[in-house]
Amino acid sequence: MSLVDDFFEELDSRWGAQPGARIRLRIIGSSALMLRTNYERGTKDSDVLETNDLTDDVKKRMLDLAGPNSDLHTRHRLYIDFVANGIPFLPHAPLYHKNTDINAKLRCFELEVLDVVDVVVAKLKRFHANDRSDIEAMIERNLVPHGVLLARFRSAVDSYAADARVDDLPRYVKNLHVVERDFLGVGETEIELPEWI
Numbered sequence: 001m002s003l004v005d006d007f008f009e010e011l012d013s014r015w016g017a018q019p020g021a022r023i024r025l026r027i028i029g030s031s032a033l034m035l036r037t038n039y040e041r042g043t044k045d046s047d048v049l050e051t052n053d054l055t056d057d058v059k060k061r062m063l064d065l066a067g068p069n070s071d072l073h074t075r076h077r078l079y080i081d082f083v084a085n086g087i088p089f090l091p092h093a094p095l096y097h098k099n100t101d102i103n104a105k106l107r108c109f110e111l112e113v114l115d116v117v118d119v120v121v122a123k124l125k126r127f128h129a130n131d132r133s134d135i136e137a138m139i140e141r142n143l144v145p146h147g148v149l150l151a152r153f154r155s156a157v158d159s160y161a162a163d164a165r166v167d168d169l170p171r172y173v174k175n176l177h178v179v180e181r182d183f184l185g186v187g188e189t190e191i192e193l194p195e196w197i
Contacts, residue, residue: 004034004046005075005102008111011066014163015108021112024053026096028088028122030134032114035099039137041130045081049088049114082183087173089125092157116143121152124175125168146184149176154191161194168194 008025012020021113029047033039037185048054048062059082065070066080073079095115114122116138138144153176170193177188 002034002040003076003078004031007046007066007072008079008102008109009105010072011080012106012108014065014072015061018107019114022106023058023108024051024110024112026112026114027099028083028114028119030119030130032119033134033138035102035111035113035118036097037138037141037143038114039134039141041133041137045079047081047083050082053083055084068122084090088122089156089160090114090122091152092159101123117145117148117152120144120149120179121156124153124161124179127178128176135179136183137196139179144184146180146186148185149179150189157191157193166194 026049027035027046028049029045030041031046034041047178054062062080063082064070070079086111095118096112097115099111099113120135120138123135135144153172157169157172160166173191173193176191180186180188
């Protein structure tokens with residue numbers, strides 16, 4: 001059982017009365033990788049994508065129980081961090097998987113975990129040292145087929161091309177090229193961007 005599993009199981013046990021319907025949590029970032037694979041690394045937060053399922057009251061209660069400086073944060077060295085829906089660099093229709101192993105143990109929550117390749121695409125936005133390590137670890141596990149990565153990346157580019165974030169796309173393409181060249185050992189793929197960039 002992973003650190004992330006333990007964290008969500010304890011959050012679930014502390015929630016109190018079971019809600020009428022289980023609260024859906026969409027997990028992204030390195031926590032998603034740890035929930036989907038045998039990957040483990042130290043992380044300070046578990047990113048939960050904000051959705052319509054999460055009311056202000058639910059978010060406040062989650063932060064009280066498992067936010068920064070909470071008892072759960074102290075015990076597990078991990079805390080909940082909500083990420084606004086428009087922030088991550090994600091394909092047009094992100095792919096989420098229900099984590100049946102942990103969901104079977106939860107009363108109050110249902111975890112939906114972002115697909116490994118979609119996590120890799122999202123990590124091309126920031127591309128810090130931990131992001132690179134996460135991507136490399138997924139490639140070493142043969143979980144990032146080049147063709148699938150390109151298709152999901154192009155879908156994310158299409159999603160970003162229609163708003164103010166479009167100017168950031170050349171940097172994401174450069175980051176993709178680093179992954180292709182240095183991690184996958186393949187040539188750099190030409191990515192078509194809007195003409196006005």
